Amino acid sequence: MSTSRRILALLVVGTLAALAAHCSAGGECLRYSDCADGLTCTDGRCVAPAAEAGEEAETDGGDASSADGAPDAGSDSEPTADAATHDGGASTDAAADARDCTDGGCPGDGSASADARTDAGAPADASSD
Amino acid sequence: MSRSCPWSLALACVLLLLALPREARAQQYLLGATGGVSSGMEGGGQESMRRTRTRLRLGGDLRIDESPEDIFEFAMLAEIEPQSGFGGDIRYARMVGEHFVVDAGVMGILVPSSLYGVCAGLTYRLSITKSSQVTFGPEADFFFLGTDLPDNVMLWQMRFQAGFRVDL
Numbered sequence: 001m002s003t004s005r006r007i008l009a010l011l012v013v014g015t016l017a018a019l020a021a022h023c024s025a026g027g028e029c030l031r032y033s034d035c036a037d038g039l040t041c042t043d044g045r046c047v048a049p050a051a052e053a054g055e056e057a058e059t060d061g062g063d064a065s066s067a068d069g070a071p072d073a074g075s076d077s078e079p080t081a082d083a084a085t086h087d088g089g090a091s092t093d094a095a096a097d098a099r100d101c102t103d104g105g106c107p108g109d110g111s112a113s114a115d116a117r118t119d120a121g122a123p124a125d126a127s128s129d
Numbered sequence: 130m131s132r133s134c135p136w137s138l139a140l141a142c143v144l145l146l147l148a149l150p151r152e153a154r155a156q157q158y159l160l161g162a163t164g165g166v167s168s169g170m171e172g173g174g175q176e177s178m179r180r181t182r183t184r185l186r187l188g189g190d191l192r193i194d195e196s197p198e199d200i201f202e203f204a205m206l207a208e209i210e211p212q213s214g215f216g217g218d219i220r221y222a223r224m225v226g227e228h229f230v231v232d233a234g235v236m237g238i239l240v241p242s243s244l245y246g247v248c249a250g251l252t253y254r255l256s257i258t259k260s261s262q263v264t265f266g267p268e269a270d271f272f273f274l275g276t277d278l279p280d281n282v283m284l285w286q287m288r289f290q291a292g293f294r295v296d297l
Binding site: 028029030031032033034041042044 | 171172173174179212214241242244276277278279282284
């Protein structure tokens, strides 16, 4: 094989490798089985299964909290006593966390991170489309 | 003369019937074994292209000596990385010339979740010995059914496969 052909072959292999590396972005999914255990594929991303329910609950929870007459549902001081609003916020937190997960899984194994974020207003901002 | 005509016709039919099984017995089934590995690019839905799963294919092919250009292929599929899965395919293939084979068929991934679709490929057979060949060529797969497929997504894969084939 001549030198020019070797260079050409190296260029072809390099181009293919670069293309493959560029196209294999992490965190994307085309199949449910692309996602780690506990996650599901939605809109090309691995998210926690509760994310969809959480987003629905977010809307419902927001309405419910206002309907319940909770004075400061979005404030940082004291969350409302409505348990549904808590659940919706926690699920949305999990969804926001899960969106950062890649194929390798989350540091917390994709589970709803049980950090003590009880702010019902922040998740609403993070998950609003 | 007219009465002997039906008898001669019946005799001709009997002789024809006796002759047919002899032709059928002359048919021989030709078997081949294949193995290969493939990978490539995939896409679908809202996602851009990415590298698809590397897949092993182990199977065989069946021909009849009277029409060796028509080939029935079957294989077991194993996706090995980055995620695993197992399934199979069934294809009709046809020799085009001395070295090329075109094929089309149906395939499915059955484990851990189901995925069904169609496939088509072109294979070049490079003879190593009289009964063995190195095979390589492109393949296109389209998956549109199964529990592993999100809603409104059709998964396509463009693969390059390389392998080995032996006449049994």
